[in-house]
Amino acid sequence: TWTTGNVIEEQVAAIREQVGSKRAICGLSGGVDSAVAAALVQKAIGSQLTCVYVDHGLMRKGETEQVEKDFVAATGVQLKVVDAQERFLNALAGVSDPETKRKIIGREFIRVFEQAQAEIVAEAGAGGEDVAFLVQGTLYPDVVESGGGTGTANIKSHHNVGGLPEDLEFELVEPLRQLFKDEVRMVGQELGLPEEIVQRQPFPGPGLGIRIVGEVTKERLDLLREADAIAREELTAAGLDREIWQCPVVLLADVRSVGVQGDGRTYGHPIVLRPVSSEDAMTADWSRLPYDVLGKISTRITNEVDEVNRVVLDITSKPPGTIEWE
Ligand code: XMP
Numbered sequence: 345t346w347t348t349g350n351v352i353e354e355q356v357a358a359i360r361e362q363v364g365s366k367r368a369i370c371g372l373s374g375g376v377d378s379a380v381a382a383a384l385v386q387k388a389i390g391s392q393l394t395c396v397y398v399d400h401g402l403m404r405k406g407e408t409e410q411v412e413k414d415f416v417a418a419t420g421v422q423l424k425v426v427d428a429q430e431r432f433l434n435a436l437a438g439v440s441d442p443e444t445k446r447k448i449i450g451r452e453f454i455r456v457f458e459q460a461q462a463e464i465v466a467e468a469g470a471g472g473e474d475v476a477f478l479v480q481g482t483l484y485p486d487v488v489e490s491g492g493g494t495g496t497a498n499i500k501s502h503h504n505v506g507g508l509p510e511d512l513e514f515e516l517v518e519p520l521r522q523l524f525k526d527e528v529r530m531v532g533q534e535l536g537l538p539e540e541i542v543q544r545q546p547f548p549g550p551g552l553g554i555r556i557v558g559e560v561t562k563e564r565l566d567l568l569r570e571a572d573a574i575a576r577e578e579l580t581a582a583g584l585d586r587e588i589w590q591c592p593v594v595l596l597a598d599v600r601s602v603g604v605q606g607d608g609r610t611y612g613h614p615i616v617l618r619p620v621s622s623e624d625a626m627t628a629d630w631s632r633l634p635y636d637v638l639g640k641i642s643t644r645i646t647n648e649v650d651e652v653n654r655v656v657l658d659i660t661s662k663p664p665g666t667i668e669w670e
Contacts, residue, residue, distance in 0.1 A: 348534040351527070352384065355519040359388035362517060363477050367468070369461055369514070370479035371453065372397045372415065372423070374407045375547050377481030377520060379415055380532040384519045385479045386421050387535065393479070394422045396460045398453060401429030401565060402551030405573040410540075418538050424464065428456050436553060436560045440598075442670030445560065449550040458513060478514035482521050483528060485626050524624045545590040546625065554670040558597030567649055568595040571615045574644045579619075582637045589622040591631075594658075594669045603653030605646075612653035615645055619657075620667055628662040 363385075370382040372395050386393050397411050408425075416423050435448050457478065465472030520528055525546065532542040552568050553560050572593040579591060594616040603610040617638070622628035642655040658665070 348527075348530045351523070351531055352387070352534060355384055356388040359385055359517060359519060362515075363389055363392065365392070366474040366476050367392045367394070367464075368477035368479050368517060369393075369457060369464065369475060370395045371457060372411050373481075373547070373549050373551075374403065374411045375481070375549075376525070376532060376542060376544050377483055377528060377546075378479075379481075379537060379541050380528050380535065381479050381481035381518075381520055382415075382421060383419055383532065383535045383537055385517060386419055391422065394424060394464050394475075396457060397423060397425045398456050398460075399425060399427050399429060400432040400449070400452070400456075400551065400553075401562070402432065402449070402553040402560075404547065404552065404576075405569050414538060415541060418536070418541065424460055426456055426460055428452070431456070432553075433560070433562060438559060440559050442554060445553055445670065446550055449553055453549075461514075476515060477517050479517045479519075481528075482518045484520075484522055484524055485624055487521060488626070526623070543586070545585065545588070547590070548668055554668055555592055555594045556597050557594060557599075557669055564595060564597050567613075567651055568593065568615075570649045571595070571645045571652060574648060575617060575641050578637060578641045578644065579633075582634070584631075584633065584637065587621070588619045588631045588633070589625070589628065590667070591617060591619040592668055593617060595652075601654050603646075605653065610653045612651045614654040614656050615649070615652050616669070617641065617655065617657050618667065618669070620662070622662075622667070625667060628667055630657075630659045630661055 368385060368389065370378065370385060370393060372378050372382060382395050399408050412425060432449065432452055435452050436445060439445055439448060461475055465475050468475065529542050548554060552565055556564050556568060575591060575593045579585060579588065596614045596616060599614055600611050601614060603612055619631035619633050620628040621631045638657065645652055645655050
């Protein structure tokens with residue numbers, strides 16, 4: 345029978361068997377999946393694990409701080425933070441195609457890990473060559489939707505499955521590969537991770553990079569980060585966090601529309617709100633959010649975020665729309 349206790353026990357044994365006395369690196373994204381994967385691997389191999397947090401500049405507001413403080417406090421894990429904002433921005437410059445963006449972000453992630461690995465190896469001195477494993481929080485739906493599981497058609501290259509480069513230097517450890525999100529949350533809870541981490545809504549590895557329809561630039565990221573923070577703040581204030589699965593906030597960077605603010609004409613960008621309800625992200629329905637909450641979000645975003653003069657609501661279920669726009 346399936347219990348979180350059994351899953352933990354099985355996975356801990358499997359991880360010990362796979363990694364042996366070598367060492368592993370785990371990328372933390374700030375999301376539930378990588379946090380639970382890291383906590384599970386830490387339970388299995390303790391100080392043989394080093395977590396790496398890549399600040400790619402595609403994070404939401406406050407996310408980096410949450411990883412640096414809350415996760416470390418909860419697990420006592422060894423953490424290395426890499427500031428790679430410039431690098432990701434340079435790599436993404438001029439790119440608008442969604443799959444190309446995903447592949448670039450996945451590739452840069454791995455490159456940064458390799459660099460972090462080299463540093464961790466150097467710090468380890470003799471025996472550094474034992475740093476040979478990369479932990480990933482890949483879930484069952486990621487495997488299926490990237491075409492790696494049951495042979496289903498490839499829908500998107502989730503950066504932690506289909507987007508990996510072929511010259512990968514690490515062996516992968518994927519302890520959540522058979523689990524769905526709700527199960528991952530239960531495992532995280534059982535492992536003693538704090539509520540704020542375990543109950544976090546999903547956020548994609550490529551971050552805000554795939555929520556800007558068009559080229560990713562620093563200015564656009566800052567703008568989207570503000571809009572996203574406002575939406576999250578209001579949804580939380582309205583007590584809707586648990587009710588909705590997640591609410592991507594998307595910037596249509598290549599679209600402009602005419603508006604009026606004060607006595608002036610504006611020609612700004614639309615922001616899309618994409619609140620969805622779901623069990624496992626394989627299918628989803630658009631969330632029927634209260635109009636007053638939507639109204640507040642719209643007023644605040646258009647007032648507080650430069651260059652945005654329109655807020656629109658995505659009322660498409662999945663299928664036919666995916667949850668993310670890219
Ligand atoms: P889609 O857009 O395919 O999203 O309906 C399904 C779920 O997966 C999340 N998502 C990702 N998660 N890496 C991730 O770790 C990714 O590349 C990625 N792309 C989408 C999305 O937020 C939703 O919860």
